[in-house]
Amino acid sequence: MAKAKSAFVCTECGAEYSKWQGQCSSCREWNTLTEIRLSSPRAVAGPAASGRSGYAGAVSREVVDLAAVDLSEVPRFSSTFGEFDRVLGGGLVPGSAVLLGGNPGAGKSTLLLQVACKLAQQRSALYVTGEESLSQVAMRAHRLQLPTQGLKMLAETSVEMILGVAERERPQVLIIDSIQTMHLEDISSAPGGVAQVRESASALTRFAKQTNTVLLLVGHVTKDGTLAGPKVLEHMIDASLLLEGGADSRFRTLRGQKNRFGAVNELGVFAMLEHGMKEVKNPSAIFLSRNEEQAPGSLVMVVWEGTRPILVEVQALVDDSALGNPRRVAVGLDPNRLAMLLAVLNRHGGLFTGDQDVFLNVVGGVKVLETSADLAVLLAVVSSLQNRSLPRELVVFGEVGLSGEIRPVPSGQERIVEAAKHGFTRAIVPRANAPKSSPAGMQVIAVDKLAEALEAL
Secondary structure, rough: OOOEEEEEEOOOOOOOOOOOEEEEEOOOOOOOEEEOOOOOOOOOOOHHHOOOOOOOOOOOOOOOOHHHOOOOOOOEEOOOHHHHOOOOOOOOOOOOOOEEEEEEOOOOOHHHHHHHHHHHOOEEEEEEOOOHHHHHHHHHHHHHOOOOOOOOEEOEEEEEHHHHHHHHOOEEEEEEOHHHEEEEOOOOOEEEEEEHHHHHHHHHHHHHHOOOEEEEEEOOOOOOOOOOOOOOHHOOOEEEEEEOOOOOOHHHHHHEEEEEEEEOOOOOEEEEOOOOOEOOOOOOHHHOOOOOOOOOEHHHEEEEOOOOEEEEEEEEEEEEOOOOOOOOOOOOOHHHHHHHHHHHHHHHHOOOOOOOOEEEEOOOOOOOHHHHHHHHHHHHHHHHHHHOOOOOOOOOEEEOOOEOOOOOOHHHHHHHHHHHHHHOOOOEEEEHOOOOOOOOOOOOEEOEEHHHHHHHO
């Protein structure tokens, strides 16, 4: 009997090798190569039985000029959650594969069960559970007071069986909870392994493309917060979403990390309540729940998440250090950028913090990924260092360069308008972002240098 062919795949970058080696030559990581079998799975019923052909949908046998391709937009339909639709770029796209990841207890299964139950009232939906029994899912749906009529359920982990049922039922939405529990019979490795996750996702995605079915996959994450499984899994799917939220917080943020049908880094906010996930229409109102008495080191900034501005509060605490190497701790911000900004403050602002511990926190668990928070961070540090409270009606945004200049940020006009809607009457912004006419009741202070911003306080 011929020996089955195998290859070794890096779980970090997806590079393939003919034999095992200790270090991946592509990403330079150690001990990340895992053996997978290259034998093709047994033929299954339906469109997925056509091997590897047609993975991207309808196969075009002839070369077509790009100008002749039909530009009609793929029709979308709503997931019944506005925040979910926002992150997806406007709704669910037929034939797309969406991967939803998150920490245990973040609410992945709860969110998708709510989506499935509500969609089942209008469209055909099939919910496949590999981690829970049907009675457990039914109990959770009853506890969340969801409409259960019309939603088709299946407790199965065999991909061949799932594809056979899906071919017979032809659902418009197929939910797999979770991809790490799925397995193909012809692959000898255990479910959750690199080979099983890779081939299972490939077979399910091929079925979704060929039948115009919306495929929603639940994915586990590792201890460092990245999606578990081979890196090629993220290349296969069309959209990768991450549901974040601490165990001590009832708010969850849904962020798009990859989206072939919309903008990335879009943010959706949900609240975990007694009856499941509820979307938050106005996130700024939550993140701005401040005390009546203004404390030093507290300041509001305007960050841009995807297609909308959000007002969040940043808090700074500067204290004398008892150590030879002062601490620099940033929660929700890049610690390396904090160290750089403190050096700019020393050089161009004349304020020395080399013997001080500096702690920063973005209220509400929001992770700020853009540079528009630079100026707000520095002014919050100055406020705490000088033990002087800043006005409650002040809002700040702007990028700080190494030479002390205040650089403009995208969508400055929209940020100012959003701040004015929430009652702020004073704003310190880069000069290039200053509007020609300020909103009613808003005083806009335009600055070019860090020294000018410190004087404006």
